Amino acid sequence: MVSLDIALQSKFYANSPDKVLGPLSFRVSPGEFVALVGPSGTGKTTLLNMIAALETSAPGEIKFNGAPLTDKPDCKIGYIFQQPRLMPWLTVAENLRLVKPVANESEIEAILIKVGLGGKSALYPKHLSGGMQRRVSIARAFLTEPDLLLLDEPFVSLDAPNADNLRSLLSELWVEQKSTVIFVTHDLNEAIQLADRILFLSAAPGTVILDTPVDIARPRLPDDNRLQRWKSDLLSDYAGLLEGVLSAPVLKSVSRR
Numbered sequence: 001m002v003s004l005d006i007a008l009q010s011k012f013y014a015n016s017p018d019k020v021l022g023p024l025s026f027r028v029s030p031g032e033f034v035a036l037v038g039p040s041g042t043g044k045t046t047l048l049n050m051i052a053a054l055e056t057s058a059p060g061e062i063k064f065n066g067a068p069l070t071d072k073p074d075c076k077i078g079y080i081f082q083q084p085r086l087m088p089w090l091t092v093a094e095n096l097r098l099v100k101p102v103a104n105e106s107e108i109e110a111i112l113i114k115v116g117l118g119g120k121s122a123l124y125p126k127h128l129s130g131g132m133q134r135r136v137s138i139a140r141a142f143l144t145e146p147d148l149l150l151l152d153e154p155f156v157s158l159d160a161p162n163a164d165n166l167r168s169l170l171s172e173l174w175v176e177q178k179s180t181v182i183f184v185t186h187d188l189n190e191a192i193q194l195a196d197r198i199l200f201l202s203a204a205p206g207t208v209i210l211d212t213p214v215d216i217a218r219p220r221l222p223d224d225n226r227l228q229r230w231k232s233d234l235l236s237d238y239a240g241l242l243e244g245v246l247s248a249p250v251l252k253s254v255s256r257r
């Protein structure tokens with residue numbers, strides 16, 4: 001588990017004059033599950049990439065346990081992308097070993113059993129359904145027991161039962177491993193179900209316009225009335241503030257649910 005401190009004035013890409021992010025300042029405590037919700041193009045993926053050192057940041061803008069991020073962060077980071085990104089020419093076990101070459105067969109099988117894929121280690125991605133491939137990507141992230149887990153809309157475009165199953169699986173693994181989590185989503189219901197705290201980002205350039213704890217005791221099931229009540233209260237308390245965020249095209253369907 002790590003704490004994460006973000007303090008950045010601005011983020012630009014070299015090939016564009018437009019500011020993507022900033023100013024942005026927040027802290028994530030060890031073991032905390034934070035959801036980032038915001039309109040499309042507000043820099044959420046950019047921020048995750050900066051935290052994972054896949055994108056440049058200035059010295060001191062990102063700190064793990066109070067220490068500035070370096071090219072090789074000295075904490076284990078798991079990253080689950082929108083698409084599973086499995087190597088099609090490698091088996092399930094070989095895909096998992098990409099992140100942990102020393103993992104032995106029983107370790108691989110143990111994590112596959114946890115994600116409901118026991119006995120599937122020798123299969124190739126093309127033999128798996130879309131939902132199963134996402135399970136492999138979750139197994140790959142948790143195999144390293146990450147201190148910090150970054151998730152970028154991992155359940156988008158899945159059918160509702162599959163997405164529900166994978167959210168439960170994510171919650172179980174998080175409770176077990178207690179990684180610090182940053183979860184990007186467009187789905188407010190999903191954020192409320194999973195997160196300890198939600199940060200709402202403005203339209204680009206992304207800044208935090210609302211930082212709210214989700215004070216609902218766990219476990220939280222998707223059809224739990226407390227989630228809907230909490231959402232209604234949030235939307236009535238902060239209607240004006242969140243209007244821009246929740247009326248963005250990609251979020252419209254969510255706020256109607």
Ligand SMILES: Nc1ncnc2c1ncn2[C@@H]1O[C@H](COP(=O)(O)OP(=O)(O)OP(=O)(O)O)[C@@H](O)[C@H]1O
Binds near residue numbers: 043044046047
């Ligand atoms: N490598 C890059 N070079 C230049 N501009 C980029 C690059 N990557 C992203 N951008 C731009 O930065 C802005 C933020 O993109 P980003 O993908 O971080 O937003 P996002 O909030 O994750 O969007 P979405 O919710 O649609 O996934 C966009 O305008 C995008 O076009």
